[in-house]
Amino acid sequence: MKIVVCIKQVPYIDQLKFDHDTKRVIREGVESEINPFDKRALTHAIQLKKEVGAETIVVTMGPPQAASALREALAMGADRAVHLLGREFAGADTLATARALAKALGRIGFDMVLCGKYATDAETAQVPPMLAEMLDIPQVTGVTKIEWDRNTFVATREVDDGFETWRGELPALMTVAERLCKPLRATPEDLQRVAELPIEIIQPAQLGDISQFGLQGSPTWVEAIESIEPPRKKIIRQASDGIERVVRETLDNLKREGLGGDWRLETHQKILAGNIRNNFAKSFWVVAEVIENEIRPVTFEMLGRAVQLADESGGEVGALVIGENVKRFASDLAAHGADKIYLAEHSALKQYATDSYTRIVSNAIAQYKPFAVFLASTANGRDLAPRVAAKLNIGLTGDVIGLNLDTQGNLVQLKPAFGGNIVAPILSKILPAMATVRPGMLERAQPNPNRVAALIEIPVKDVSSRVQFVSSERVTDEGVHLDDAEIIIGVGMGIGGPENIPQVEELCRALDGHIGATRKVVDNGWLPRQLQIGLTGRSVSPHLYIALGVRGAFNHTVGIQRAGIILAINNNPDADIFKQCDYGIVGDWQQVVSEMVKQVRMETGD
Ligand SMILES: Cc1cc2nc3c(=O)[nH]c(=O)nc-3n(C[C@H](O)[C@H](O)[C@H](O)COP(=O)(O)OP(=O)(O)OC[C@H]3O[C@@H](n4cnc5c(N)ncnc54)[C@H](O)[C@@H]3O)c2cc1C
Incomplete structure (x- = not known):
């Protein structure tokens, strides 16, 4: 078995400071470490190596100093280390990062890809699902337990109200949560032992057209960041x-x-759901999240902001809801501001599954071409949105806390980073702009039960999934x-x-x-x-x-x-x-x- 572990070198975020004059994060003098979740992914890979004789290859894309993270990974027990290194990789957003990694993994080969649940500096959790989509393999995110039987696995993932267990076959990608294992530590002797081992370098040109990487290949860009x-x-x-x-x-x-x-x-401003709007050309979509047979509150919060943005720009509000018998939610979604409700119904969609939901959301976006799409920044929203973005080759901003329109009518997505001290306004070069929205940040509209939205049925043809739901524990x-x-x-x-x-x-x-x-x-x-x-x-x-x-x-x-x-x-x-x-x-x-x-x-x- 060939296991590739993707790691990122991150700064110790408690050492970071923000320079208010230059509006820059001061990284100088700040020490770095392997992202704590990635360390656990690597530890699991090394344990597997001992148990079943797997080959473990650690891969990172990063500046020259990221070599020290690879060296530490070798000291922990990885067999090979690969460094994606080159100026053209710099400034990559999550999509361009995943693209470079996918090309590299295509060359290296893999049976299993392990990543951390998210990186502590940016907290996007986007690269791994994007990578899985580009490699066309299934994923299980936020894994706290994995049992192996040759090529098959049973993995438990943590979700917002408990745990879910899934069964699948390799090849697959998993992201590792904190409790999967205790991370191994490399001792000074281990580091000494690997000091002379080679680190393989892959340069941008070796992976094809360099314009698809780095800043140039990124569909999103960051405006001046602010400290908050x-x-x-x-x-x-x-x-x-x-x-x-x-x-x-x-x-x-x-x-x-x-x-x-x-x-x-003081700040309370009542949002009115308003009359039914109709402007297909500028549609703000909310992908509803259903949990335990109810619409999750964050859905209404996203609708509230979508209402304001649609009113400001002469657009309309769409809600896409997926599941079993979801038509019953239509009146509530309409009352909270949805003008058009897209329904994807099937008994097999009762349980969220990455493959089927990705297919439905991306097909619907490709067909109806909304201006912006918002999903909840929840365990499932974060599992789904990056896959959809990768499938459609569009930008995604994760875990946003605010959404605005700039003077040109572009969507500005406010993303906190480095533990929330800093907010980066992010814009998309490609439509639709897509974001996952942190629950509790936006305000819902006053519900108006008299609103009647247009219902649009989305045909559901393929509900297959490469990983099978086994059970859930609430x-x-x-x-x-x-x-x-x-x-x-x-x-x-x-x-x-x-x-x-x-x-x-x-x-x-x-x-x-x-x-x-x-x-x-x-x-x-x-x-x-x-x-x-x-x-x-x-x-x-x-x-x-x-x-x-x-x-x-x-x-x-x-x-x-x-x-x-x-x-x-x-x-x-x-x-x-x-x-x-x-x-x-x-x-x-x-x-x-x-x-x-x-x-x-x-x-x-x-
Ligand atoms: C990689 C990593 C990730 C981590 N992630 C998290 C995380 O997500 N969340 C998190 O919380 N921690 C996290 N930690 C752990 C974190 O660093 C702290 O160890 C932890 O938050 C401390 O928990 P505590 O305040 O409950 O306990 P303690 O540090 O034990 O503090 C207990 C406090 O209670 C006070 N106290 C005692 N008795 C009384 C009393 N009778 N009345 C009033 N006050 C009393 C004490 O004065 C003390 O201040 C992480 C650590 C690492 C290394």
């Missing part, structure tokens, strides 16, 4: 000053911010609720143990909030992994985030950058979380929380 580090108020109180008073004053502050009322009081739907939760209570190790979760849940009930967690809490099994917030968990954007016994490690706070207000409760006055919060109470979380629950209940009369 939100200033935090850092108003810290000591519980020892009188817990009753400190909690009351903190709650008063939160009420002024919107607690118990309308969080978006761990919690709380993870899905985190998408658009107004209040999230993030639990850290400071809560002491799982026996104290009920007390946190009491606060959740009092405030109508949802529970989230740090990685350590999840690793200890106190809460399901779907609730992990942070670098290797999820990013959330509630109006209020309450950090209970959370230290405030960068790897966690990176996931709460977009929270409106942060309240930290920690008994250590020097905890990092106090440097990144709006309000803080230094004290024992249990005392603060029970006082808080008491005061909230007194006020609401519950």
